[in-house]
Amino acid sequence: MSFKNLFQSYEHSRNLSHFAALVRIAAVDNELNEQEMARLDRFASKLGIHESEQKAVLKDPALYPINPPNSHEVRLQLLHDMFSIIFADNQIDEDEHHLLVRYATGLGFSDEQAEKYIKRSIQIYTGGLDFEDYQYLVEK
Template structure:
């Protein structure tokens, strides 16, 4: 196995873990709403999740660990997708926020700042910030 195969495989595991996190947010209330379904489909395509993997992850998302990327910007992008999923059904529940905080900590955001980062992430998505604006704002909120 070549080094590029290993790198590719590692990236795919990260993508699968991230998709599973997005699925967990979508199913928190027990129902995948139409907006959530559209976002799941779009996210699966972006992350190159195949149909069989998609079905397996939907069936048991807890089976897949988060596998945080090393890049800070990639971790922020994952937070962006999670926040978008929370708001896909135009409803933010306590359970979704609690799960988002756990996932943000797994993405290596500081434990003592996770609530602030997640609250800001939701606020930014509610105000239709794009990824670049979102990234800049999260970096300011997360500055230590």
């Protein structure tokens, strides 16, 4: 197997595990609503997950362990994807919050970093920004 194929295989494996984590978060309330399924379909396409793989993951997402990236930026992107799924219904519940913490630490964030990024992301997604933060994000 060439280096390029090996890298592509690793990247696909990481994408599958990320998709499975998205499914676990979306199904934390034991059901997937239309908005969550629509987002999962978009993520599957974005991540290069084939339809047969998507069905297998939806059937049993626990078979796909978290495969943490080395890059801080990629970790943040994956965490952002999680928030996109969680806020498909415009709310976050206690179970989702708990899974987010586990996922963030599984991605390689320390417990302290995970709590910081999750707290900040919830403020961003719920519109709980103060003016200085809003200004920074708008003008960035």
